[in-house]
Amino acid sequence: MLKSASKKLLTVGIIASSLVFSSQAAFAQTTISETTNYNDDYYVAQPIPAYGDIAKGTISSPIDKDWYSIQTGPNDGGRTMTVFLQNPTDSHYIIIVNKNDASPVNVTYLNPGNNNDWVMFTTEANTRYNFGVIRSTNSNFDPNAHYYLTPNIF
Incomplete structure (x- = not known):
């Protein structure tokens, strides 16, 4: 009985520590606000520091484009990234994804x-x-309504 309880406790500890220490998302959920007139093109995209962080912004005119970027690490090749865009009520914005060299x-x-x-x-990777x-x-579009953009990796 004691041996079984020890095994369960050890298993739970291993799983919990692997979730905490193997995922950047475990430490994320920082919200960054858009830098006005700074991120209007991909080559000056505003960095999102970590997977799971939230970029909060507005579309200020009918032709406004906001760009954000994230850098993958050496062990991220072959992983799946999702990018979720929560739109403001009564507006529909879309996501465009490219690499730093503008390749789609x-x-x-x-x-x-x-x-x-x-x-x-x-x-x-990288x-x-x-x-x-x-x-x-x-x-x-409403120039005062916020959208929220969140990249995650699995």
């Missing part, structure tokens, strides 16, 4: 069944990915 990234669109946008793709947030054609 093949993404799979995951339809969450509402006004939000969600994509996934397979990552390469690569900067850029995420553009733009207004969908014929969509309303």
